[in-house]
Amino acid sequence: EVTRLWGGRFAGGPSEALARLSLSTHFDWRLARHDIAGSRAHARVLHTAGLLTGDELAAMLEGLDRLEADVASGSFTPVLADEDVHTALERGFIERVGPELGGRLRAGRSRNDQIATMVRMYLREQARAIAGELLDLASALADQAEANIAVPMPGRTHLQHAQPVLLAHHLLAHAWPLLRDVERLRDWDGRAAVSAYGSGALAGSSLGLDPEAVAAELGFPDSAENSIDGTAARDVVAEFAFVGAMTGVDLSRLAEEIILWATKEFSFAVLDDAFSTGSSIMPQKKNPDVAELARGKSGRLIGDLAGLLGTLKGLPLAYNRDLQEDKEPVFDTVDTLTLLLPAFTGMVATLRFNGERMAELAPQGFSLATDIAEWLVRKRVPFREAHEIAGACVRVCEERGIDLPDLTDADLAGVSPHLDSGVRGVLTVAGSLESRSAKGGTAPARVAEQLERLRSRIAGH
């Protein structure tokens, strides 16, 4: 039985090669629930416009309920001849309510406004779920920060020891971008919350149907201002993919650090057995696969965005079939994050940090040299000169194979008359941390406040 929605002007059916090329049910079937919700709203506006009797509307809604139940149970599924989710569902609807009533539902709508609306509905739902997962991850980082609140570590720039920081400060530095990703999803929702229903194929609907009534029923505060834009725009899909790609990149940066921390050379952290894997040949191996997969999948998420932008570039208005290519990449973004985030959060939540080792390494690599310079500044030495003096201290230490706190009074006096034993007071990790006490700094009191603020931001979402 032919289920095409456009047979009238064609002498024969499509070639098999075209049918296979055109087919989208293997990926757009996930929108079936949203499409049926759209059909319900559409039936109501047809009735409001006087195009359906009350009995017809009731019969339609009842048929849609049955269709939805059969889709949910899996007893109704698309067949090869169904071009897309819309075609399959129209077939299922007609099978349930008959061709007479079933044939009335399509009036005043097009697959072009349907798909533009369905994809927004679906992505809005998924955005909420992904935001929830991201908040769980940010909470796991906050918990780790709290559990390790007093642990100092070497802070790095250029991957070289720079200045000591608290591990908690460093962990929270990974949580804030994730919170911004959540906020990006919320902002995005404001732009996605516009229904395209009523745009028709491109020019708007002609039968006195109310787009705002459909929008409201489908959970959209607004409907499209412009029917061409409603059917042709996919920036909202690309923007979702951007947030997905940005999230992937944010995860990859933490993933890379966890991979480093778990090496023998760093020995900063130990992965839980449940979140690491072994080797088929080397019995001793314990591999950070969750972090590596996160790092790898960030490339894939970037690819989803890049592919989508490539599809959109140069497309004339309004709908073009190219737009069907929006769905696989953005669905891949959804699926990738949905798979990745729970595992990633589990890995973070179960990491065990080697606080002793981190604390031991915190002052190494002359990471307190800046503290010498700033001690001198407080003694009114110009910073330019103070920097030179502290650098000279490092040079002496390096020559003699000692560390900054090992410099004797004579060594200090030899470097500069401005230096005396008092400088040793700032040559401790605790003193260095304590001194970064302005807002946003790594001083323990500031980090505790920061943790509180992060927690309340998480709770506010």
Ligand code: ARG
């Ligand atoms: N499957 C199409 C898409 O995803 C929607 C249908 C529009 N097709 C058409 N021939 N006008 O964009």
